[in-house]
Amino acid sequence: MSQDSLTYAMRPIGFVHSPYRDTSQIPKGPGAEHHAEGTLEIRPELEDGLQDIEGFSHLFVLWVFDRSEGCDLVSAVPLDQETPHGVFASRSPRRPNPIGLSVVELLGRDGPRLRVRGVDMLDGTPILDVKPYLSGVPAERLHRGWVAEAEARRKQ
Amino acid sequence: MSQDSLTYAMRPIGFVHSPYRDTSQIPKGPGAEHHAEGTLEIRPELEDGLQDIEGFSHLFVLWVFDRSEGCDLVSAVPLDQETPHGVFASRSPRRPNPIGLSVVELLGRDGPRLRVRGVDMLDGTPILDVKPYLSGVPAERLHRGWVAEAEARRKQ
Numbered sequence: 001m002s003q004d005s006l007t008y009a010m011r012p013i014g015f016v017h018s019p020y021r022d023t024s025q026i027p028k029g030p031g032a033e034h035h036a037e038g039t040l041e042i043r044p045e046l047e048d049g050l051q052d053i054e055g056f057s058h059l060f061v062l063w064v065f066d067r068s069e070g071c072d073l074v075s076a077v078p079l080d081q082e083t084p085h086g087v088f089a090s091r092s093p094r095r096p097n098p099i100g101l102s103v104v105e106l107l108g109r110d111g112p113r114l115r116v117r118g119v120d121m122l123d124g125t126p127i128l129d130v131k132p133y134l135s136g137v138p139a140e141r142l143h144r145g146w147v148a149e150a151e152a153r154r155k156q
Numbered sequence: 157m158s159q160d161s162l163t164y165a166m167r168p169i170g171f172v173h174s175p176y177r178d179t180s181q182i183p184k185g186p187g188a189e190h191h192a193e194g195t196l197e198i199r200p201e202l203e204d205g206l207q208d209i210e211g212f213s214h215l216f217v218l219w220v221f222d223r224s225e226g227c228d229l230v231s232a233v234p235l236d237q238e239t240p241h242g243v244f245a246s247r248s249p250r251r252p253n254p255i256g257l258s259v260v261e262l263l264g265r266d267g268p269r270l271r272v273r274g275v276d277m278l279d280g281t282p283i284l285d286v287k288p289y290l291s292g293v294p295a296e297r298l299h300r301g302w303v304a305e306a307e308a309r310r311k312q
Contacts, residue, residue, distance in 0.1 A: 006282065008220055009163040010253045013244075042244070046252060049229040051242030055301020058293050062218065062255055064164055073205040086207030088169075088198075088286040096202060097166045097284045099218055101257070103293060126162065128253045130244040134300055136292020137214050137259060144290055145211020 012126035013049075014042035014112070016063065018119045023067075026120055028078040037107070038119035040127055047112040050130075054109050058133035059116070063100045064126040068093035080150035089145065100125075103133055168282035169205075170198035170268070172219065174275045179223075182276055184234040193263070194275035196283055203268040210265050214289035215272070220282040221254035236306035245301065256281075259289060 018038040020026050027034060040061065042050060053059070072094045074084045087095050104116035114130070174194040176182050183189060196217065198206060209215070228250045230240045243251050260272040270286070 007165040007167045008222075008254075008282070008284075009165055010255070011163045013252050046229060046244075049243040049245075049252070051230055051240070051245060052302050053242055053245040055299060055305075056245065057297065057299035060257060062253075062257070066164075073202060074207055084207075086209055087205040088202075089205075089207060089209040089212065089288055091287060091290075095285060096169050096205070097218075098164075099166070099255075099285050101216060101218070101285075101287060126164070128164075129251060129255050129257075131247060131257060132245055132301065132303065133293060133298070134247075134303060135298075136295070137289060139292070141213065142289070142291075143211060143213035145288065146208050147288065147290060149211075 010128050012064070012128065013046055013130070014040060014127045016040060016119060016121045016123065016125040016127060018121055018123045018125070020122050023122065026122070034118045034120045036119050037115065037117050040114040040116055040130065042112040042114070042127070044112050050109065050112065050114070053106070053114070053132070056106055056132040059104055059106055059114070060131040060133055061102045061104055061127060062129040063102070063121055064128060065093040065095070065098035065100050066126055067122060068098055070094055071096050080146060083146070085146055099128065166284050168220070168284065169202055169286070170196060170283045172275060172277045172279065172281040172283060173197060174277055174279045174281070176278050179278065190274045190276045192275050193271065193273050196270040196272060196286065198268040198270070198283070200268050206265065206268065206270070209262070209270070209288070212262055212288040215260055215262055216287040216289055217258045217260055217283060218285040219256045219258070219277055220284060221249040221251070221256050222282055223278060224249035224254055226250055227252050236302060239302070241302055255284065
């Protein structure tokens, strides 16, 4: 198979239960904070894969923008509506592969269900993977490009 | 389509150039640090999607474990070879969806090529997405479950 036609089929490991039914309800843009609680419901036959997950305070969740269609390589986003930015320099849902990434706080587990805080996905969002969050980049080493500039402009 | 048969087809946005030809060359387990430099070569027709990425110091890279086959819901991993852990509580490559997640430092950009530090992927690994790294969980709020326990045992 040539690399040009290569694709990988991904099947959801579960679904998100979230308070959000519509993207307009999800906090976005400057100062958006995600404190909403929700549940990651993993398929029952995969429950063994959650063994020892309770010890982690935070998780990466990889999921599908299943209600977004198409892709914009360059577009304006809520944080900076005046200047368009590249899709790989933003969290826009209209991506070549519509995969979302969120960090959530693990509140508890009930069998194949993980109660979490910090969901920013729509209710019913398909989950592709869950991974433990092990370490972060120290804030003093982080540069946040146009995001930092847009936040600074908003504060003026 | 029933949810049981739902799949999403993902197509690589590019490929990793890395010094690693074999998984045995990649630092793993206790104290593993990833300082290797490599290149994320994005497909030329997607280059516009990189606009303004230069301002970010760190990126999330989502990629495919393309040389891993199968899935173990529970397995032992290099850091803790005595006690098996669930796949969603580890970074094992044998996952239901073989997606890897790495944080890399962006060193520079040359057209559709991103020079980065911190690659832990094999040479030729397919890339599914690149996202800006915007913030991390403060270390004082982080609990790392069995990983912290295994590290502590190693130090005894």
